[in-house]
Amino acid sequence: MRLEAFRATALNHLATVDVAFDESLTFITGINGTGKTSVLNGIMALLTPSLSLLDDLSFSTIEVRFSVDGKSHTVKALKSSGSITLSVAGVSDPVSFAQYTPVDEDDFFDAQDTKSHYYQEISSENAGNRTLRFLNSIPTPVFLGIDRRYRGVSRKRRTRTRGSARGRLAFGTALINSLNQAIELAEGEFAETQASRGRLSRDFVRDLLLELIDVPLPSPSFGGFDAPSPGDRKQLSEAFNSIRRFPKVEGITANDVTTRVQPTLSKVNDAVKLIPEDFDISKIASNTPEDHRVIEALLIWNSFKPNLGRIAGLSRLVADYNKRVAGVETSISSYVNLLDKFLTDSGKSIGFNDRGILEIRISDRALVPEELSSGEAQIFVLLTHLSFNEAAQAAGVFIIDEPELSLHVQWQEILVSSLLKANPSIQYILATHSPSIILDNIENAKDLTKFARA
Template sequence: MRVRKLKIFGLYDLFDFDVSFEDNETVIHGINGSGKTGILQVLGWFVTGNIERLANVEFTQAGLEFEDAGGHLIAYQLVQDKRSSKVEIYKNQKKIGHYIRSSRAYGESQEDEDTLQQWRTELSHSLRASFIAVSRYGETRFRTRSIIPKDPYDTAYSRSTRSSLENAVWRAENIFARAQAAATNQERVVLTKLRNDLINRIAEPFSLDDSTKTGEWEERLLSVSEKIDQYSDHGTKLIDIDPDALLEAIVGDDTNKRLAAVAVVQQLERLSGIIGRHFSQVEQIRQRTRSFADALQSFFGDTYKSVTIDENRATLVFTYGEKSLFPRHFSSGEMEIFIMLTYAAFGEDGLGPPELLIIDEPELSLHTAWQERLLPTIRQLNPVGQIIIATHSPEIAATSLDHLVAVAPINAPAKEGLV
């Protein structure tokens, strides 16, 4: 599903907007205070099902138009009543629920809960979307915790601070962990099917061919051995063969041993095709993580840091020389790159590139050289998803000149038929 149009009336009680997203990539630009962040907040909180945050954005009405895989248009409308702090949600002009912001102070009503659950369920089934509000990462949140003292007469309290940026890094780490868990499960499914297919293929009868000359059997043995040696499950060979023993039997004088060795080579040739097909699927699963690590390396390598994958533990390893690094050691720009590339590669759920990726002001804290490389790198990790970015950066805009959209408030039109 793709977002095609967004109309907003009364944003911050000031602006009306009509924005189209015709392409698979949109870079929104405009001067400070022109409403870019508000546009992305309405869109981002809506498509990620975060109605609570959406209710905190001031607007009168909003209309969104989507196009599904079959080319059918789906229209949503949001109507906000500031006096009652209520947001009503309509789909194709039919009300599907509402959310009352003030009810959070007293506990949400069952009706609110039903609306939230229905909306999240509908969105999760129709659109995998991620919204990264980089422009809000500068806010610092405070957290107080008490340390239970060992001495009953001694009391100690510590105050720890963690910025929104650090919280976002922590969430990105969890996304990567979920992505690796999902990848491991996907591999397990493929390898289980492979083993079952191998067992079934081995049980199938085949005709023994001993007409080939000894030299040709040697070549065939070498070829199939090299193929099978390429395939392993994290270092463990799927089929452990002894080419030297087979070769000795093929060139030896014992006819029975020769026939047995020839039969093994033929069987291996039959099995190698099955193994190759399954391992191409495994390789695709593993390549997603490798591509992500390579993308990080293309940025972190500028300051002589190294990014590798520990495939046994399914984790990323950051080093500077011999010293191990952790995200808390990163600069703010490195943190933001880690966050944005994680969401681009794995989405909010860790299952792969999202269908819709929205980023507000990704250039913050990034060197201009990194700004130039950001959008092409995101596109490498997410080649087919819809990407919407709001930016002030000429460097980012220059990498997507054909997809620039200038935003500015419009005169408020009639509010009937928003989309």
């Protein structure tokens, strides 16, 4: 999904609002009271769709033009004389309903429950309506509003429940709820990464380990032999380097491997160094100590030469395995590096323990993510959902109201670049007061002040 434009008449106190969104990044700016939050709420009310939120907003008309899979659509709401009509261009079945009329209830929460129940009934009664069915079928933008209350800290870790965090919307009302969802996403991704790496390790062991690891030590022998060519020397040097990169797999370390192979390679390498690169084997006299040393070196080289192909094969398989593992671990390593950019200044870092549980590390202690500050928790939630939430990635649109809340200026300055790095394929729409958020992206700012003044 991509949002293309938002238009409204009589939105709160504004006569008209007309905002075109950039493909990748848009800032909604303006002084207080110019309608930044109202624009975002209007977008979400239309696309969710939320009949109750449409009731809460004050407007004559609001509409959003957007595209899904390259096809453009326009959804519009009209409010007049106590009723609301919701329609989609090209869909022949608009839905109209009377606005909720408050009843005399003393308790605010009871009144809200009554209103919520009213609009749930309208949605149920119109479940077959083509407009509602269409809007419920499209991706929903992910929205982080300004209600980010941190309601309590739970130091007792919960049992991970896979899949529960992959809902349609990324954020709950309270930040603590979104934090718990983000923890599940991160730990789930780490578990999947470890499982993939385990499968690669088993394949690696099956294909080569027992066959290639045990290289026999050469011993001098007589017979026909050749001097090492320049290609042989290069291959031997590469074998030295590649064996040091042998991966830790199935409990076998690089040290385990080099302990067995290094003596052989060292002896062969020392022997090859004694053989001149332009050596002519037909001219050896064998009657000087130097000739004897060269002959012995030639014998060592020729007895080892058949194994060089095995070492080269090992080198290729090790390189391929390491490349595959790096590919599997890219998402986790990039995610950890992004979060650590924010946490490093306070002496913290993020990681996973040997049970796959996410931890915040500081000095020699391990904290649970629920012990993060509100600003740290907000960054953790944002980057985790952008990195791993399938619903957020499917929606393709991420909307944040006042992203600067709870963030130090230094963090504000790296926020947008971090969001884009976490997921460059998403369209970001941010309503902000902060120049530190916008920085050099002033061409992406849409100022609502002109509509307020009009």
